[in-house]
Amino acid sequence: MIGIPFDGPEKIRPVANDRARYRAMEDRIFAHYRAGRHAEGAALARTAYADLPDWRADLAHMAACLLVKDGRPAEAYAEMAAALAAGAWWHRRILVEDDDLAPLRELPDFAELVATAHDRAVAAASQARPPLVRRPLGEPVGVLVALHGAGEDADDAAGAWASAVDVGWLLLAVESTQRNTPTYRSWPEHEVAVRDVEAALANLTPAERALPLVSAGFSAGGRVAIRWALAGPAVAFIAMAPAIDSEQVDASLAGAAVRRELSGHVVLGSEDGDVRDGALAAVATSREIGLVCVLDEVAGLGHAFPENFADRLPKLLASARNKGKEAGAPSAPVKSAD
Structure with missing residues (x-):
């Protein structure tokens, strides 16, 4: 069972320079992915959590994909569960439609992780920002x-x-x-x-x-x-x-x-x-x-x-x-x- 307290959707409005740093990090991680350096890419994503906390969900998702590609699905699931516990969330579509995460769908607790994450996504969508x-x-x-x-x-x-x-x-x-x-x-x-x-x-x-x-x-x-x-x-x-x-x-x-x-x-x-x-x-x-x-x-x-x-x-x-x-x-x- 995944028992995770949640106080409501995160109100994230990243500043521009942080987003530029995230995108630079994302490019480096994807370079590892394309080159087949899955373990190195996952490790790089993990090192960025502390420096880019607003992007924990994105980084954990990339780390999980790379860990699965590296033959470590249980570790990939643990990575996403830890991010969820820290307040991250994902829309259901990227959890169930991403082919890289397909092996996780066979794990017993993954369906509950998807449900919890998606509930948060729905709650966040209901808080529309005025134009x-x-x-x-x-x-x-x-x-x-x-x-x-x-x-x-x-x-x-x-x-x-x-x-x-x-x-x-x-x-x-x-x-x-x-x-x-x-x-x-x-x-x-x-x-x-x-x-x-x-x-x-x-x-x-x-x-x-x-x-x-x-x-x-x-x-x-x-x-x-x-x-x-x-x-x-x-x-x-x-x-x-x-x-x-x-x-x-x-x-x-x-x-x-x-x-x-x-x-x-x-x-x-x-x-x-x-x-x-x-x-x-x-x-x-x-x-x-x-x-x-x-x-x-x-x-x-x-x-x-x-x-x-x-x-x-x-x-x-x-x-x-x-x-x-x-x-x-x-x-x-x-x-x-x-």
Whole structure:
């Protein structure tokens, strides 16, 4: 039996420099994983617990995966149980869908660990953070709904899309309620993502909600921005490195989207090995179903924002206000330098 006291969901809001240190550590651990150095990777993850306590759940999950790969499932389970006892939790999906953890599912106490961890995840999801609202000095010309990428939060979205406010747009940065761990948010279930966005819009005044609306997002947030825009009410979408494929572009919504002149702009790095193939296929499908979808390929850029994105965004928004009529639907991508 796992008997673990719990005082409620952790209220973690990591500072930026801590997150940068965690990501550097994560890269080192994954390098061991890819190289087959499972014991070394697990040991490295364990050494980071004290220095990165907010990421105990993430580090323990990685350590457990590596321990299983190293042929030590009982030790892997003990690692996760210890993290759970320290207040960590995980959403059920990463415990039961991660192939690396498959051997743990045969252990007698693992089902109870999953249940306890998932209860905490559900409790944390019920404590939604209000969106960040950034209003321009004068009357706004429109509303930009900005969605963060996986592993990020509303603060990241507000920072990345901040230059919209300088050119008169109201910026609404939405935070996903879907978390795999206390620190890892994403948008895996689209219906839940839509509820999060609609709940965030309720924080605006009726007059603000009546303004032209553009959906925007990075990576997983870019996928939601595109799919939500297809269903309305956005007049345009701006997707930065969207984690999407052609099957997620709902052709059944195309007719209504085309009639209301929905347009889109996808910015994609030429060296983005994470999402490039799927995003290109999604752009092609969008055009096939009749949407105006401009593809801006940034030379040399990986899975990230261009360094000059703050300067690019006002131009993208100006195009979006006109529903892409000036840009049209080019037969070839727009090529640009970072």
